[in-house]
Amino acid sequence: MLYFAAVFLPLLGSAAAGVLTFLAPPVEEKERRHRYDTAAQWLTSGPLLLSTVLAWIIFFDVTMGGNARTVDLFTWIDSGALEVSWALRVDSLTAVMMIVVTTVSAMVHVYSHGYMHHDRSIPRFQSYLSLFTFFMLMLVTADNLIQLFFGWEGVGLASYLLIGFWYDKPSANAAAIKAFVVNRVGDFGFALGIFTVFVMFQSVSFDTIFAAAPDKADATIQVFGGEFHALTVACLLLFVGAMGKSAQLGLHTWLPDAMEGPTPVSALIHAATMVTAGIFMVARLSPLFEFSDTALAVVTIVGASTAIFAATVGCVQNDIKRVIAYSTCSQLGYMFFACGVSAYSAGIFHLMTHGFFKALLFLGAGSVIHAMSDEQDMRRMGGIWKSIPVTYALMWIGSIALMGLGIPGLNLGFAGFYSKDVILEAAYAAHSGVGAYAFWLGVLAAFLTAFYSGRLIFMTFHGQPRADEKVMAHVHESPMIMIAPLLVLAAGAVAAGFLGYAYFVGHDTVAFWGNSILVLDKHPALEHAHHVPTWVKLAPIVVGFGGLILSFVFYVAVPSIPGALANFFQGTYRFLLNKWYFDELYDALFVRPAFVLGRGFWKAGDGALIDGVGPDGIAAATRGIARRAGRLQSGFVYHYAFAMLIGVVVLITWYLLSHAG
Numbered sequence: 001m002l003y004f005a006a007v008f009l010p011l012l013g014s015a016a017a018g019v020l021t022f023l024a025p026p027v028e029e030k031e032r033r034h035r036y037d038t039a040a041q042w043l044t045s046g047p048l049l050l051s052t053v054l055a056w057i058i059f060f061d062v063t064m065g066g067n068a069r070t071v072d073l074f075t076w077i078d079s080g081a082l083e084v085s086w087a088l089r090v091d092s093l094t095a096v097m098m099i100v101v102t103t104v105s106a107m108v109h110v111y112s113h114g115y116m117h118h119d120r121s122i123p124r125f126q127s128y129l130s131l132f133t134f135f136m137l138m139l140v141t142a143d144n145l146i147q148l149f150f151g152w153e154g155v156g157l158a159s160y161l162l163i164g165f166w167y168d169k170p171s172a173n174a175a176a177i178k179a180f181v182v183n184r185v186g187d188f189g190f191a192l193g194i195f196t197v198f199v200m201f202q203s204v205s206f207d208t209i210f211a212a213a214p215d216k217a218d219a220t221i222q223v224f225g226g227e228f229h230a231l232t233v234a235c236l237l238l239f240v241g242a243m244g245k246s247a248q249l250g251l252h253t254w255l256p257d258a259m260e261g262p263t264p265v266s267a268l269i270h271a272a273t274m275v276t277a278g279i280f281m282v283a284r285l286s287p288l289f290e291f292s293d294t295a296l297a298v299v300t301i302v303g304a305s306t307a308i309f310a311a312t313v314g315c316v317q318n319d320i321k322r323v324i325a326y327s328t329c330s331q332l333g334y335m336f337f338a339c340g341v342s343a344y345s346a347g348i349f350h351l352m353t354h355g356f357f358k359a360l361l362f363l364g365a366g367s368v369i370h371a372m373s374d375e376q377d378m379r380r381m382g383g384i385w386k387s388i389p390v391t392y393a394l395m396w397i398g399s400i401a402l403m404g405l406g407i408p409g410l411n412l413g414f415a416g417f418y419s420k421d422v423i424l425e426a427a428y429a430a431h432s433g434v435g436a437y438a439f440w441l442g443v444l445a446a447f448l449t450a451f452y453s454g455r456l457i458f459m460t461f462h463g464q465p466r467a468d469e470k471v472m473a474h475v476h477e478s479p480m481i482m483i484a485p486l487l488v489l490a491a492g493a494v495a496a497g498f499l500g501y502a503y504f505v506g507h508d509t510v511a512f513w514g515n516s517i518l519v520l521d522k523h524p525a526l527e528h529a530h531h532v533p534t535w536v537k538l539a540p541i542v543v544g545f546g547g548l549i550l551s552f553v554f555y556v557a558v559p560s561i562p563g564a565l566a567n568f569f570q571g572t573y574r575f576l577l578n579k580w581y582f583d584e585l586y587d588a589l590f591v592r593p594a595f596v597l598g599r600g601f602w603k604a605g606d607g608a609l610i611d612g613v614g615p616d617g618i619a620a621a622t623r624g625i626a627r628r629a630g631r632l633q634s635g636f637v638y639h640y641a642f643a644m645l646i647g648v649v650v651l652i653t654w655y656l657l658s659h660a661g
Contacts (some may be wrong), residue, residue, distance in 0.1 A: 187242015
């Protein structure tokens with residue numbers, strides 16, 4: 001009952017708020033409408049807060065008490081060899097994901113009470129938030145690939161609804177459609193991966209698949225006339241799904257556009273939940289990925305490439321939310337290349353810490369936007385740190401955690417210091433070509449992370465005010481209903497790394513994770529990460545402080561430098577500002593040809609052929625015949641006499657010809 005309640009309470013809250021969406025009075029009735037809005041907020045926040053408490057109880061019960069279990073609810077599908085039960089698989093990996101999802105989501109729900117209080121559709125918004133959380137919980141508690149896919153598609157649907165929540169904005173509609181379509185590309189690969197796994201194992205149940213995986217280590221599969229390593233094919237297809245959901249290079253283009261949704265949506269989707277689903281999936285399927293070095297190498301290369309790509313783009317963005325969005329994309333790259341070198345627990349550790357400080361940064365940015373009368377462009381901010389000191393301090397906490405700053409010898413630092421550094425150390429300790437590639441790109445990305453994080457702080461809060469006087473006159477600190485969730489997340493950003501290090505990646509790792517993650521003896525990167533040279537441990541700290549100092553010089557000490565560099569390196573600046581031209585490339589390769597093809601089928605196929613020959617053609621022919629026949633009905637007697645004469649001539653001619661023989 002405990003597990004069932006933890007997962008299904010958000011669904012109950014979503015349904016209740018959904019009912020209020022239809023029962024709510026018109027917005028003109030302000031007092032009644034306010035009561036419905038408040039009821040919807042607490043009908044969703046209350047169950048989710050309770051779900052959070054239950055998730056923490058489950059976490060300690062599973063990880064400290066060793067009570068991992070699978071709770072069968074009912075048989076879902078039973079067709080031939082395909083048997084799928086609806087069950088809740090709760091082990092250490094699930095327990096970690098549950099506390100991250102529920103805690104961050106609960107804080108977002110409470111924060112939304114203040115941030116969305118002027119919105120016209122609060123019950124609908126709250127319903128979508130809780131629905132999203134339910135689907136995410138279904139995803140992380142899945143006991144088989146079909147149930148996982150159900151949650152996977154559910155969060156995709158909910159994200160579409162949340163990104164396009166303000167559907168009267170064309171940009172929000174476009175962003176929602178883009179997110180939905182790009183994710184469908186990844187999900188197609190994911191579905192093919194599930195089919196491949198079923199063909200190999202005749203099952204989609206994790207226990208069955210994982211138990212049989214060693215026996216299938218050398219199995220091959222016929223694909224398009226060629227013979228390939230079966231587990232490599234399956235893992236690569238599954239990873240395509242992870243690339244779409246977690247916005248990895250190539251399928252990342254939806255992530256920054258998703259900022260069109262309300263700020264709480266950005267925090268929920270891009271901090272701890274949907275975008276981390278790909279990381280969770282790879283870690284969950286570690287018993288498959290461990291038997292394919294090729295798939296692991298691909299995961300490492302894609303992750304490292306994404307980390308550096310997104311970091312370079314984040315350095316030149318001007319929208320405060322987009323900077324943080326590209327930061328999310330970059331940090332997801334770290335998590336993936338951790339999994340790629342078989343340091344799955346390090347990737348999940350960073351997922352957990354990142355969830356706290358990235359949600360803190362997004363909600364802190366929302367507090368800034370709230371204070372600045374909905375302004376999001378950092379070029380129109382500045383000089384506001386004294387007006388919103390609490391938000392300012394909290395943004396510094398989130399930024400320092402993101403930068404991973406700390407003191408290695410004393411093991412003092414915020415959350416990112418512990419989780420990001422161990423990923424870099426594991427990449428180095430892998431002693432492979434792809435590991436070295438990930439390590440050096442990760443170090444460079446750490447430098448850029450510190451630079452764009454400092455840039456965000458200094459452009460937003462320091463220097464001379466760049467907003468107009470009317471906006472500056474209304475700059476104010478957010479209400480406590482918005483600040484309180486930030487304080488909770490800040491506590492996680494400060495302490496989660498220190499408290500979790502020993503269990504997630506330290507000396508208690510094996511006991512903590514149990515059987516939820518598999519790492520073969522031939523992949524000892526995480527074990528060797530604790531014995532890397534000192535310079536490897538110092539490198540991310542040195543580049544982190546270097547990036548922060550450089551941002552201070554650029555945006556506080558000598559603020560004329562960035563403009564001069566942008567003018568001098570115009571090509572490079574435009575290349576980064578336009579996000580490496582991925583959108584333009586995809587527009588030329590896929591979008592425009594698709595529109596041309598679609599219009600061609602519409603005009604030539606549907607319009608000219610199907611409609612032209614079919615119903616429209618028959619109707620046009622009937623009208624033409626009737627029109628010509630109508631011309632014969634002129635009303636003149638001599639026309640009718642002439643027609644009769646012609647008829648007589650035709651009949652006589654026919655008679656004479658037929659009797660001529």
